[in-house]
Amino acid sequence: MNIGIDQISFYTSQYFLDLRTLAEARGIDPNKYIIGIGQSKMGISPPDEDIVTMAASAAFPLKQRGALDNIETLLFATESGIDQSKAAGLFLHSLLDLPERCRVVELKQACYSATAALRMAMGLVAMRPQNKVLVIASDIARYKLKSPGESTQGCGAVAFTISADPRILTIDPEAGFYSADVMDFWRPNYLSEALVDGKFSTLTYIKSLKASWKQYAEESGRSLEDFSRFCYHIPFTRMAAKAHQKLARGISEENLERVIGESLLYSRDAGNCYSAALYVGLTSLLDNAEDLSGQRIGLYSYGSGCVGEFFSGVVQPNYRKSLLTKLHQTMLTERAELTFQQYEDIYHYGTPTDGGTHDFPQYRTGPFRFAGLQSHKRIYEKT
Ligand code: CAA
Numbered sequence: 182m183n184i185g186i187d188q189i190s191f192y193t194s195q196y197f198l199d200l201r202t203l204a205e206a207r208g209i210d211p212n213k214y215i216i217g218i219g220q221s222k223m224g225i226s227p228p229d230e231d232i233v234t235m236a237a238s239a240a241f242p243l244k245q246r247g248a249l250d251n252i253e254t255l256l257f258a259t260e261s262g263i264d265q266s267k268a269a270g271l272f273l274h275s276l277l278d279l280p281e282r283c284r285v286v287e288l289k290q291a292c293y294s295a296t297a298a299l300r301m302a303m304g305l306v307a308m309r310p311q312n313k314v315l316v317i318a319s320d321i322a323r324y325k326l327k328s329p330g331e332s333t334q335g336c337g338a339v340a341f342t343i344s345a346d347p348r349i350l351t352i353d354p355e356a357g358f359y360s361a362d363v364m365d366f367w368r369p370n371y372l373s374e375a376l377v378d379g380k381f382s383t384l385t386y387i388k389s390l391k392a393s394w395k396q397y398a399e400e401s402g403r404s405l406e407d408f409s410r411f412c413y414h415i416p417f418t419r420m421a422a423k424a425h426q427k428l429a430r431g432i433s434e435e436n437l438e439r440v441i442g443e444s445l446l447y448s449r450d451a452g453n454c455y456s457a458a459l460y461v462g463l464t465s466l467l468d469n470a471e472d473l474s475g476q477r478i479g480l481y482s483y484g485s486g487c488v489g490e491f492f493s494g495v496v497q498p499n500y501r502k503s504l505l506t507k508l509h510q511t512m513l514t515e516r517a518e519l520t521f522q523q524y525e526d527i528y529h530y531g532t533p534t535d536g537g538t539h540d541f542p543q544y545r546t547g548p549f550r551f552a553g554l555q556s557h558k559r560i561y562e563k564t
Contacts, residue, residue, distance in 0.1 A: 183351040184343065185303075185350045185351040185352040186349045187313065187343065187344040187349060188248045188342045189339065190339065191239060191460075191505075192238040192339075192340075192547055193336060193337035194225060194337075198222065198223050198518070200215065200222060200332055201214075202521050203332055204332075205521075218333065219417055220332060221449050223332070223451075224337055224450075224454075225519055225524060226336045227542075228530045229546060230544065231559075232261050232338070233272045233276070234546055237276045238338070243342065244277050249279065252313050253313070254286075255270045255286075255315045255317070257288065258297070258319075258456040258457075259318065260292065260320055260455050261319070261323075263559065268287035269287055269319070272561055291366065293487075295316060295339070295456045295460060296484075299352070302343035303343055311345075312344075313344040314343045314344075316340070318338060318454070318455075318456040319339075319456070319457060322335045322454065322455050323373065323374050323375065326525070328377075330379060335452015335454055336451070337451045339461055348497055349497055350478075351494055351497065353495070355397060356400075356492040357395065357398070358393055361385070361388075362486075363485075363487050365378050365487060393491035403477075403493070408478060408493070409476035409477060410466055410473065410478045411479045412463045412480045413459065413483075414481060414483040415448040415458045417453065421444070422441065425437060425440065443466045445462065447462070447465035450513055467496070467506075469506075474496055474500065475496065475498065478493065536557050538556075549563055
């Protein structure tokens with residue numbers, strides 16, 4: 182039985198900061214960000230947008246086309262958790278009017294968790310092929326102001342359904358994966374910004390890639406030539422380029438652009454979306470490449486701490502009819518640019534912790550907003 186991605190949708194916040202603006206404010210050559218890091222803009226979520234509203238906004242177009250009608254399980258992947266106990270997906274369950282007969286769970290392992298969710302979803306569908314699983318990855322990447330990570334912030338969510346006989350991408354059974362207990366990037370419960378050993382994190386990303394690829398190649402018998410395109414976890418787009426250069430030693434700039442270029446377009450403008458980043462790359466590839474029907478693509482998922490996995494999938498005939506290309510492209514072009522002052526004001530806004538009643542200022546959001554807090558309860562509303 183073929184199992185894989187049947188529908189996929191991407192959402193990022195309606196606001197961005199141009200990295201040239203950040204470079205000017207920080208007294209840094211903009212080419213460090215544009216060329217060295219490979220980023221142009223970073224998505225910024227205003228106070229009334231959080232991982233729940235981004236997730237709901239990503240899933241809403243799937244709901245509108247009836248793709249969530251017989252969802253039995255919702256797996257919510259995030260490393261920007263809003264509660265130590267309640268799964269973020271339960272807020273989504275009501276916002277999207279999902280059936281009562283639906284399991285809802287949150288998963289965590291840094292940026293890898295959406296791939297863990299994909300794997301679990303495939304197992305559930307294999308047991309009950311008539312049902313579908315909704316996987317959502319939603320994150321806000323936040324580092325200390327003026328830190329090396331600041332220019333690699335971003336936000337976004339991807340929602341995809343896993344089903345039998347999928348219309349977009351069947352996932353191959355072979356996979357190579359790797360885990361190690363390392364401190365390359367982490368966020369203690371008492372901090373709202375991630376801590377990172379930046380250079381070390383790039384090395385662990387590559388070490389995990391090499392181990393995962395080696396295993397995958399041995400198990401599948403495939404070589405790099407068997408893939409038409411590659412999608413990598415994208416903390417910043419230069420990282421994905423460097424990763425592919427490690428596998429395809431000596432690859433020309435032209436060939437590098439051909440095999441990964443389209444997958445980097447959305448992330449360059451949305452910034453790091455942590456658990457969603459690989460799937461933002463996949464959406465970007467599918468939306469922007471020529472017809473890839475029948476072609477195999479390689480995917481590499483990495484979550485600091487760390488877990489990595491290399492796997493692959495085959496693009497299905499007529500997959501383009503299922504894509505939301507126009508919606509994604511319009512969303513990205515219609516975002517509003519923030520001034521540097523607005524960016525810092527939003528950064529410092531913070532979520533009140535006093536248990537009082539707080540109404541949040543109304544910014545532009547998708548179909549849902551995080552309206553405020555009351556007695557430590559989050560209040561969401563449809564816009
Ligand atoms: N013009 C062109 N290029 C320039 C330049 C200029 N004026 N100035 C600098 N550069 C280049 C540098 O040469 C360098 O290129 P190479 O990597 O090819 O040598 C690149 O720009 C970056 O410069 P630095 O190495 O000096 O940058 P930095 O040390 O200030 O920060 C970083 C880089 C450590 C990755 C930092 O962005 C960071 O900490 N980011 C967050 C952590 C991260 O994203 N890690 C990725 C792996 S972990 C992961 O993937 C999980 C996750 O999502 C976080």
